[in-house]
Amino acid sequence: MTKIAKSKQISRRKFLGTASCATIGTTTLFSSLLNLGAVNSLAAMNPANNSGSDDYKALVCISLSGGNDSFNMLVPRSNRHYQEYAKTRSNLALPKGNLLSLDYTDRNGKQFGLHPAMPEVQELFNNKKLAFISNIGTLVAPCSKKEYLAGSVSSPVGLLSHADQAQQWMTGIPYSRSSKGWGGRMADILQAGNENQNISMNISLSGTNIYQVGNHVSEYAIRASAGGSVGIKTYEGNNSLDNILSGGVESLLEQDYKDMFTSSYTNKIKNSQANYEEFSKALKDAPLFSSQFSDNELSANLELVAKTIAAQKILGMKRQTFFINFGGWDHHDEVLNNQETMLAVVSKALLEFQEAMEEMEMAENVTTFTMSDFGRTLTSNGNGSDHAWGGNVMVMGNEVNGGQIYGEYPSLALNGENDIGGAIMLPTTSTDVYFAELSQWFGVGKGDLNFVLPNLSRFYDPYNSKMPLGFMK
Secondary structure, eight states: OHHHHHHTTOOHHHHHHHHHHTTOOHHHHHHHHHTHHHHHHHHHTOGGGSSOTTOOEEEEEEEOTTOOOTTTTEEEOSHHHHHHHHHHHGGGOOOGGGSEEEEEEOTTSOEEEEOTTOHHHHHHHHTTSEEEEEEEEOOSSOOOHHHHHHTOSOOOTTTTOHHHHHHHHHHSOOSSOOSOOHHHHHHHHHGGGSSOOSSOSEEESSSOOSTTOOSSOOOEEOBTTTTBOOOOGGGGOOSHHHHHHHHHHHHHHHSOOOSHHHHHHHHHHHHHHHHHHHHHHHHHHSOOOOOOOOSSHHHHHHHHHHHHHHTHHHHTOSEEEEEEEOOOOOOSSOHHHHHHHHHHHHHHHHHHHHHHHHHTTOTTTEEEEEEOSOOBOSSOSSSSOOBOSOEEEEEESTTBOOSOEEEOOOOOSTTOTTBOSTTOBOOSEEHHHHHHHHHHHHTOOGGGHHHHOTTGGGTOOTTOSSOSSOOBO
16 A cells, blocks of 8 residues: 555656666557556555545536527526626526525625526535536636737637537647547546456447547447447347347357458457446446436436446446536527526436435535536527527536535626627636546546646646635535
């Protein structure tokens, strides 16, 4: 145990220098570089640094893709601030009397309410199990309105573009286009700490996504509609046709193919089937919980996440990330009607999942957070709102310092200090610090934060003794 604690203090530069002095060969050095993740995994999951040898943590990401109009999700409720909101939003403004009040007042005396379709989130917030981060968005560097208008600070690539902004929330790289995500880079460091190396620690319920793809780790896709992992189900049949089919498949897979590509593909299928069987058995053998989930796609996905977390010991997992895409938020039209329906689904699903985690006694081990492409214009385009920049997100779990709004909720007055034109809010909180705090809670060491989030140093010193925002315990 002492040796592990000491190894944690060795820097990457010193490690590589020591390796060079030992005159290890090129191949060995390359292997050592790839296995730095194993060293960091041991440090992150060292029982001396955590609550015990049974330490487990999961991050659950819910992407509200399309650009959630989140200034109608979290609304100022105190008189003067509500009047600013109502004047700017005009026909999109929610009636003040319909807002669900939050037990919170910010340092400027501003009070807040929630969209009336979110009573479950109101309950979670007031019970200090959920927090908001306000006016957050992708930023290349700290930027004032004056600097933005003068063009003296670089803006994110493809600002206001769905594809670019969604990608940047997933990669943590706002200055260029990348195919690697910050969840994938975390897994590059931490995957080796899981006992099970056959199944990725990054589990996707929405297929391929950039967020979970790293240099060496990618997502393992499961589906609620399939009841979990996807494999060749004829192996499970008992009738004669299934036996014939499975026998034929087995014969094809067991042949010795001389063609390199055919052999490689066959091995891939065999490994996938083995992983499917292992994952399916783990779900089947996992402890049951009685918490009920609603009959919709988001709740079904969160129920499958809960079942997978229940199976984490059987699967041999210490760290897992989960990704769920809940799309359809590009409300250029009918924003009020669409949000009334969709925010109700999100709100109820969050409470259902939190109750399941509490029943399983995993609420301290699991943190759920949201992201979206961007916020939307404060002004109406007639019956909806258009692409913008800063917005509001939620983070939930027993390790969250809940019941608070982090960041700076902006003035919603037209031409205010954060309105850069067109009623577009310039973010006052960078996504980098949001992701950094989640990463630190998850077990990423201070020395690895700049690897996970290459733009972080422009907003936060990883060796700072304080968390970037303070929303995690």
